[in-house]
Amino acid sequence: MTVQRVKVVRSLFHANDRAAEAIRARCDAAGVVAVNLLAGPGAGKTSLITRTIAALAGTARVGVVEGDIAGSVDTERVLAAGAVDAVQVNTGGGCHLEAGMLARALEELDLGAFDLLMVENVGNLICPTHWDLGEHARVCLVSAAEGDDKPVKYPDVFARSDAIVLNKIDLIDLVDFDRARFYEAVRALNPDAPVFEGSCRTGAGLGGWVDWLRARLASRVAGGEVG
Amino acid sequence: MHELALSAYLLESVEEHAREAGALSVVTINLVVGERSCVEDEALRFCFELLSPGTLAEGAQLVLWRVPMRFWCNTCAAAYTPDSESFRCPRCGTVGGVVDDGTDVLIESLEIET
Numbered sequence: 525m526t527v528q529r530v531k532v533v534r535s536l537f538h539a540n541d542r543a544a545e546a547i548r549a550r551c552d553a554a555g556v557v558a559v560n561l562l563a564g565p566g567a568g569k570t571s572l573i574t575r576t577i578a579a580l581a582g583t584a585r586v587g588v589v590e591g592d593i594a595g596s597v598d599t600e601r602v603l604a605a606g607a608v609d610a611v612q613v614n615t616g617g618g619c620h621l622e623a624g625m626l627a628r629a630l631e632e633l634d635l636g637a638f639d640l641l642m643v644e645n646v647g648n649l650i651c652p653t654h655w656d657l658g659e660h661a662r663v664c665l666v667s668a669a670e671g672d673d674k675p676v677k678y679p680d681v682f683a684r685s686d687a688i689v690l691n692k693i694d695l696i697d698l699v700d701f702d703r704a705r706f707y708e709a710v711r712a713l714n715p716d717a718p719v720f721e722g723s724c725r726t727g728a729g730l731g732g733w734v735d736w737l738r739a740r741l742a743s744r745v746a747g748g749e750v751g
Numbered sequence: 752m753h754e755l756a757l758s759a760y761l762l763e764s765v766e767e768h769a770r771e772a773g774a775l776s777v778v779t780i781n782l783v784v785g786e787r788s789c790v791e792d793e794a795l796r797f798c799f800e801l802l803s804p805g806t807l808a809e810g811a812q813l814v815l816w817r818v819p820m821r822f823w824c825n826t827c828a829a830a831y832t833p834d835s836e837s838f839r840c841p842r843c844g845t846v847g848g849v850v851d852d853g854t855d856v857l858i859e860s861l862e863i864e865t
């Protein structure tokens with residue numbers, strides 16, 4: 525018997541990435557734009573989804589996948605807000621959604637009935653970042669109340685997002701949020717992603733976010749956008 | 752934080768590569784682990800030992816190489832690892848750009864018995 529060295533160089537995320545590609549292809553075929561929403565617990569993920577559904581009413585049909593450790597309150601909230609359909613994925617303690625979990629959830633939804641698929645990931649700024657779900661856009665949501673140091677403490681999610689939403693702007697003067705410090709770190713990690721400041725409570729400032737989504741939906745209908 | 756899920760993917764990949772190379776068993780698995788991947792050595796070993804019995808990788812040794820997050824400073828034309836307070840370059844204090852966020856986990860190589 526001999527011992528032999530075999531070069532591999534493969535990411536442990538490889539199998540997940542492949543499953544994610546299959547989801548992307550499915551969404552492309554159905555003409556659906558998929559958004560993966562990442563944030564800590566309580567940052568306002570469900571609030572942003574309900575605001576988005578209302579803002580797009582009459583122009584885009586929204587389906588939702590709600591990832592959570594347990595429970596289904598958020599699914600009820602988005603259905604009440606006018607989501608065409610919604611499905612709950614409980615990870616049973618798992619800290620993130622994986623592409624395989626989303627693929628199974630999509631079996632319960634009719635992709636043909638949506639224009640936009642919003643996936644609310646498990647409330648966690650760390651783990652979900654590593655798992656591609658086959659989304660067309662990854663959106664990082666952070667609230668002013670969490671503090672201006674979030675990009676320094678959780679750099680990966682900011683580095684790997686296509687857009688960043690700074691929520692709870694109505695509270696910004698109450699929580700000593702230093703915009704300069706926040707933007708310095710965000711720009712070091714991600715020079716290009718748009719940052720939208722708004723409040724899901726008052727609805728203020730969400731126009732830029734909704735316009736950005738509309739542009740993504742429009743480029744899809746025009747038949748170009750992939751990835 | 753998600754070592755059990757990663758261990759399952761690890762075993763799947765290791766077995767695939769080992770089988771392709773005609774291995775009778777896997778002796779060592781060399782992993783490159785990003786400092787920011789949230790992978791804890793002990794938890795990964797524990798989960799791996801839980802899942803590996805009965806596979807080609809049963810009893811294999813896990814060797815973990817830690818790699819830090821890397822930034823690039825344009826002013827100094829040099830790479831650096833930022834501290835936990837800000838992303839400023841330790842030499843000149845300007846804010847560089849991220850090159851590697853240090854979150855990947857790679858199987859670098861295997862040592863197999865044939």
Ligand SMILES: Nc1nc2c(ncn2[C@@H]2O[C@H](COP(=O)(O)OP(=O)(O)O)[C@@H](O)[C@H]2O)c(=O)[nH]1
Pocket residue numbers: 563564565566567568569570571572647691692693694695722723724725726
């Ligand atoms: N003041 C304020 N509260 C908000 C805002 N957005 C959400 N909230 C509140 O924050 C809490 C958590 O919101 P939720 O959408 O459930 O967060 P999730 O856990 O990320 O889904 C709820 O009580 C919301 O009413 C905002 O812009 N301003």
Ligand SMILES: [Mg+2]
Pocket residue numbers: 569570571598644
């Ligand atoms: Mg929620």
Ligand SMILES: [Zn+2]
Pocket residue numbers: 824825826827828840841842843844845
């Ligand atoms: Zn420098």
